Amino acid sequence: MLPLKDIRNGLMVAGWFVFLTFPLMVIKVNPVEKTIVWRWPNMLYVAAGSFIAYLYVKLAQKNKKAAILVACWTAYLALPLIRYFMYQDISILIWDTTTSIYAAVGAFHMILTLCLFHKHHILRKILSGIWLLFIGTPVVMLLAQAAGKILLPKIPAALHFLTPFIITIEHIQFWNWIRILWVALACYLLYSSLQTYLASKRNIMPDHLTNEPKIRWSQYLYKRPVYLPLLTFCSTFFLLFPHLFSTYQVNIMISALMYVVLGLGLNIVVGVAGLLDLGYVAFYAVGAYSYALLNMHFDLGFWVVLPIGGILGAFFGILLGIPVLRLRGDYLAIVTLGFGEIIRLVLENWNDFSQGPSGISNIDRPPLPGVDLSLEGSIVYMYYLTIVMVIFTIFVVNRLQDSRIGRAWFALREDEIACQAMGIDKMKTKLTAFALGATWAGMVGVLFAAKTTFVNPASFTFLESAIILCIVVLGGMGSIVGVIISALVLILMPEYLRAFSDYRMLVFGAVLVIMMVFKPRGLISSVRRTYTINDETL
């Protein structure tokens, strides 16, 4: 169990969090009525939440498996409660969000067990799981049925999910599969818990832990049996997305996907080549305005300007790169930051050129030849364009990283002096990284202008650069999968946190801080490629 020291530290952490969030969570000023509302219960929630979270993290550091189990149990037990609070009713468990989450928890636990266990262990586990499921289900069913019959009139609605699994009305049986699944999950979790408990009692390391080298979980992502189904699932999901969700959701997803491309672009500069660029948004602006202006003055179409935007981005990348790439680290960061602001200020103040702060509107959406698109249709079309863009970016960036140039970028990040001493032209390598990164920003800029049909300088503030940088850092510098995930999380999370309105940014910030504390190398740290060499021929 956890020692007293952890509990003491947990209390301190809780106190600290209460202090930090006090002005936001507890005090609420009503400027109209000039009153202050003190929301004390909130303080309690923060304290309890951070305390439990801290203990949980401590547990996770000590004993990964126990932590996973605790998480599964918590989710398992909490969901009916959440459901109760949300709908005031859990008497009928139909196949809905709750049950899908149940299934997901089970599947997640299943996958983890599959990943974490030694080969013969998996088999044993699955077999015993199935076995338990078989004998466990009827037993629990009978018990629940009996309990339900006797107690149903007496128990509150909150516990109605304990009612029978087979509903018999006039001799017809309806199998309530969801409840069976739910019980099966319980059996499975129970079995895992028992096993872990016994293993810890006997104080024997499970054999898979002793004789296998420690592998980071992110590495499992790259294993065939894991990533193939995952890839299939993700691609189906993203392909069907516009048909499953509303236009509003599709719109959000388009911008998230744009950030994926931006993140992958900046990843070349910051993650791979190690050049801290805080003005990346400038190239994004260059792309957006090049489409806006060329479309306005010369009536050039989307497809013509897309490559032009990319090339202009690269051009500006080189233009900025030549003078500043002599600088390193912090100095480079400051100068690029300045550059980003200069571009924005130029766009804001040079009215004749860019129409100033009011921006440029009525930009053409990308046309689909031969089809007259409705607004909704054009959004769906835009979505697929963005998807194509994302796939194209992943393809190119992946190939670039795994090439002579990509290796040079990585080496440059690792050690500049050694890199030069090995015959790599520092300036040229940095410039290609800068220019290629900027190319993507330019192209996404064009896409952005076409999506919103309106650009103004307010879309290209430093905050944008900071968010894109966050995406790269959080994703794990240089890791493509990590950047994709973190872009989706960072852009989608604030959207879906709107339900928490006031606390949205607080939660967002907390997630960032927690991430950086516990996973400083990002969600998924990049793994270097390994080569197989046929030794015989050499």
Place this chain on the structure above:
Amino acid sequence: MEPLLNVQKLTMDFGGIRAIDRLDVQVHAGQIVALIGPNGAGKTTFFNCITGIYKPTAGHILLQPPGKKQKRLNGLKPNKVTEQGLARTFQNIRLFPNMTVLENVMIGMHCRTNAKIFGAIFRNPQTRKEEQYIVDHSYSILKKVRLQTFANEYAKNLPYGAQRRLEIARALATDPFMLLLDEPAAGMNPQETLELDNLITQIRDEGLAILLIEHDMKLVMSISDYIFVVDYGKKIAEGTPEEIAQNPAVIKAYLGEDVEHA
């Protein structure tokens, strides 16, 4: 015969400090030449001047690549110097720690290959062939320094002695005709030092000239063909190992008791 490397009156000032003072050094083809001297004598600085990391205050660095025109190295960028065929290792190991051992060597081949962005994206047959050549050749170099079993290991995970050998492998990958080794035996145990001794002689026998900075006097005396001794940035003696071992100035300035053991 014209020396491969001919350094004349090389001087390097750091502000008021003169780290190297009118130093003359020559390295001939097929030789192992050692540069020795007490700590702070300016040996590493000398390497840094030759390889373009520092710009020397005065003097000439003349390189005579075999079969090519003589070239003055002063003011050349480090990567240009490497392209001329002069490769080096570092006293404080400077590998690429988060890249694999094989990749470290592959980086060394950067300046001898030329796939561009186009090739990287489209992977045309030419690029693929070159890439295969890089992998195969790097692997064969790893075999030479006996690190092939670590090929896919991260460089930072290697033991110290292996890291030093990897630095040599990486330098060899740049296809040099002359190798500058800065204290390659530092931190090695006697067994590792012996193996290093063999490796250096083997490289020499394959036709490379070697300029070596080393503190291990046994190693220096046993493998070098010629020795330069520096102190406070000045050359105080030069000659064959036998001559150096007998030179009173050297004994006084640097070798002390060591010479009796050598």
